[in-house]
Amino acid sequence: MADEREIVLRIENLTKSFGDNVVIDGLDLEVRAGEVIVVIGPSGCGKSTLLRCINGLEEIQGGRILLDDQEVDGRSKNIAQIRQKLGMVFQSYDLFPHKTIIENVTLSPIVVQKRPKEEAIAEGEALLERVGLLDKRDDYPRQLSGGQKQRVTIARALAMQPEIMLLDEITAALDPEMVHEVLDVILDLAREGKTMIIVTHEMSFARAVADRVIFLEGGHIVEEGIPELFFTNPKTERAREFLHTFEFTAVRSHTVEE
Template identity: 55%
Template sequence: MKMVQEIAVNEMARPPAIVAVEGLVKRFGHFTALSDVNLSVAAGEKIVLCGPSGSGKSTLIRCINHIEKHDGGRIVVDGVELTGRMDDINGVRREVGMVFQSFNLFPHLSVVENCMLAPMKVRGLSRTDAHERAIGLLRKVRIHDQANKYPSQLSGGQQQRVAIARALCMQPKIMLFDEPTSALDPEMVKEVLDTMVELATDGMTMICVTHEMGFAREIADRVVFMDRGAIVEEADPETFFRAPRTERARDFLGQIIH
């Protein structure tokens, strides 16, 4: 039986979607990780995905970037449906930046070289233009003074900010974040969240998987709560945190908010 999704926002009032997920299904062997997931994200909207571990949050955003291939339903990103055609997939990936839990920086490249690589290889920028763009975005995330260092010489928080700058160097229309602070020491979390807040303020379309509920309250247009591979509830932050509609959401918030 399909799980009824309780929607606390007016779908008809939203502008056209830059990301549209319809009836999404993802299986790993006999395990169904996502079941009949529907999500619409407008350009400039900030979505926070939350829920218990194993609820399907990370799998959902990995499907949106086609890191994971979905088994059913439709995903349309910036007008392009992900059907398995590599031309479409590569085109979408050029427009979608992703930041993971692990930093995934190339250890043999300097900070600025990490940021220059994709714009030169994928976008065709000259080395001079790629360097100028990289330095500008490293300055934006307040780490340009480390441009010539190597990842091993940086703290975890600094490496994650470099990872964000690297994604931004491709000038994406959408940014996906998969628990970007979960691998960081507590004192490093704020510097990464501050960078993400600045991106949100600039109008970037963002879909974030995070347990940082203070961040969700501050920047989210919508909080989407997932459990057991389905969207159970979604609402604006004030409504979600003040009066969650489902018992599962109430239990989740009771465990993480003290």
């Protein structure tokens, strides 16, 4: 049956290069409302660059990116307004050290979106509750663990009520015991129907959270599919090799830890 959900993001023939290095080479992608796309691929294949292009942070050399039929262009006047539709979370959590957790979460809604303070605070508290950190409301970032800080960063992104969340290896800098608490928050968001594009190396999480997996290499989508098929029976040799290397490394690092 045809997917009736509205297309919120449309990437057409995107080309992005840094000098002679063509990183993204004619990439097409459509994302529908409520879809969770997981992007995987070897280091340096352009995953971060793709997310940065979607956010209008990179000048592109060809093609176009449409968010709700509006063109994302870093040089256009309305880029700030378009960017508010995207909630980006990176590996590093850049919280303001001299502001409390609730202040960190409510700053942009109050200052940028000019939302009434009481409303922003009430919503900020609801978001902190949702990521399990309401009791840290008046603490400062230095008093929190890495996993807690990353959950605050997620709450802060959600506070802007973005249409799409872009997550770039958000657990890569965390100690292993903190990875789960962060990924659980994302699994909840997925169940609630949040549209997300997620770059991750956590394969079991990818399998659990994705509606669609995209395997990127050499500037192209080499393979895409539903996780049940992609992870158990990849169609391309390259995806098979990648997954195999991955399992091997995962098994090895596990063995080394022991």
